[in-house]
Amino acid sequence: MVIPFLLFLSPGLAILSFVTRRPGFDRWLLVVHAVLYCGGVAWLACEPAAWAGYFESDPPAVLVLGLLSIVYLAVAIKRCLDGNSVSDLEHRVWHSLQTASLLVFVGAMTAAALSNHAAMLWVFVEATTLASVPLIYASRTKTALEATWKYIFICSIGIALAFIGVILLMMGMDQGASLYFRDLEANAGSIAPFWLKFSFPFILIGFGTKAGFAPVHAWLPDAHSEAPSGISALLSATLLNTALLAVLRFSGILDAAGFGQFVRDALLVTGFLSLFVAAVYMLRVKNYKRMLAYSSIENMGIMAIGFGLGGAGALAAVLHMIAHSLVKGAFFLTAGDILHAWKRRDIAGASGVLATWPRTGWVWLMAFIAISGLPPFAAFFSEIMLMSALLEDGYPVLLAVFLLLLTVIIWGMGRGVLSVALGPVRPDLAGHKRSAVWPQAALLLLAIGIVFAMPQPVEEFLRDVAAILGVQRGLR
């Protein structure tokens, strides 16, 4: 029962929002939806369910949905607290279209995470692209149009490549063979190895486009900098996870067929390439929202490396996924507050946040400490675990490269973050209405709490997720 509830709640409320067209009502609608959604996911976590043959909850899906529900709740509350009044009709229609798209977007991600069928997964990942287009074009400026065009064009090519991957996989299978992931894994040995290996690069690049892997990440900084900050938070903290989950569901098939080493190599190359691209751009980026977007590319790279290593590395990647989602959600929401008051996207233009708005400034600095992997935040533990996994699996050179790239990224990002927090103060902003900080602060506290007060069942749950998603079976 809970799966249809989660799936149909979003489109149902989307229709309601579009019919009523009242922005004040929409804001409360989102909060109510987020609370109900959190409840539904919690229910799903306690009691695994399946519905209609195509949807089934397993630990990775519950993890992705759990992160989605938490970040979404924070975004919905933030929107409700900071909402501006919208009066004229054209803006009201556009506003309700935004709310409806956001609801459908959440619904599509839910369906994608719960899909247990290769083609259905592909369909719903495609649906996330469709639903998020109006969200990125929210401001209706020329630059937003440019970002939206790049997003839709690049992601469409990615989606098409993923489709080719699925077709190539089918070529290796017997007539009418089932495309359910559990059957694919069980019968992995009978799929022709040529087609299996041929399909994986297409899958990796295709879904990797949405997951923000380099070199197919080009849409990500543009979309993240142009979308409203709540949407950027959701894109970074939840959409990328969903797409990564899609990649890993397919890599499980190759793993089961005994091509674990092939998958591991592919994921390691992708991960390090993403780290490298993030490091290069982090040194020259001038816009703080784009800076956060490059940080997302970096963190997706770290997760790819972790899942590629499997075992302890996969557990590190799972923990890192949690850490990144929570912290990046908080980071983007804070960036949105700064953008709203300072009206500048460039690092040089938005400065002196700490002196003008101490609480926002502190959350901004704490989010930076959390994302760069310093204690006591979860990313510290996940990165330490990942480094020891790299060493244990016999990759000392890669460990050195990893440390070097991470140092460059933290240095580049630290420069920008500190300039925004501590730069020259703009006196004209003293009287500006302050934005709420506690949704972001709550996300950051959760990123500390998850490691220091982790209940035993949650730890076992994370180990389950790592065992399912990580590459580990039959390396050869």
Added chain:
Amino acid sequence: MVGEFAIIMIGTTMLAMSFTSRIHAVIRALALQGVLLFVLVLDDAHAFDTLNLIFLVIETLIVKAIIIPVFLQRIIVRNHIYREIEPYIPNFYSLLVASCILGGGFLLEHLARGVTSGTKPLALGVSLAVIVTALFLVVSRKKLITHVLGFLAMENGIFMLTMAVAREHTFAVNVGLLLDVFLAVFLLGLFMNRIASSYEEMSVDELSDLKD
């Protein structure tokens, strides 16, 4: 036999697309591809049930061969797009690259012949060549409209790829139709209208406000 002829003709249309310098010629090539895909569907007609066949015929003969080309022509006329393609590299080199890719497709057909049982290796090799050539055309042209044209050619390549497995997995064809609908609605209908009114020349050089 007829099917193989159609497959090779589709590969040849990609060569034509790579060296023409007129947008109208590309649109005509796309329409021709639609007709050839229809021939391909007819060649495999016994693999589908009636409802599927109706959808496929509508998709190829009406949508791909008539509606999309007419729509593209209207966009060009209405937005006064200058009729030249404006490639980044000379047409001759374009043709050279496209020919190499098509040759690679035939090589892949040769390789795949040994490992495939039910699927048609020629359709596989040529369709992958069409997809790669289309992607090459996207990155080597300046105008946004030519990007969309390249994208549509890629769609045709993917359609051909699904036809290669249609006999074993009819399901794939239906999902492929969904991809086409997604693009027809979004890339063409909604977005070209907006882009066209905001960017006069409609060239990628204009899409450079966002960068690092």
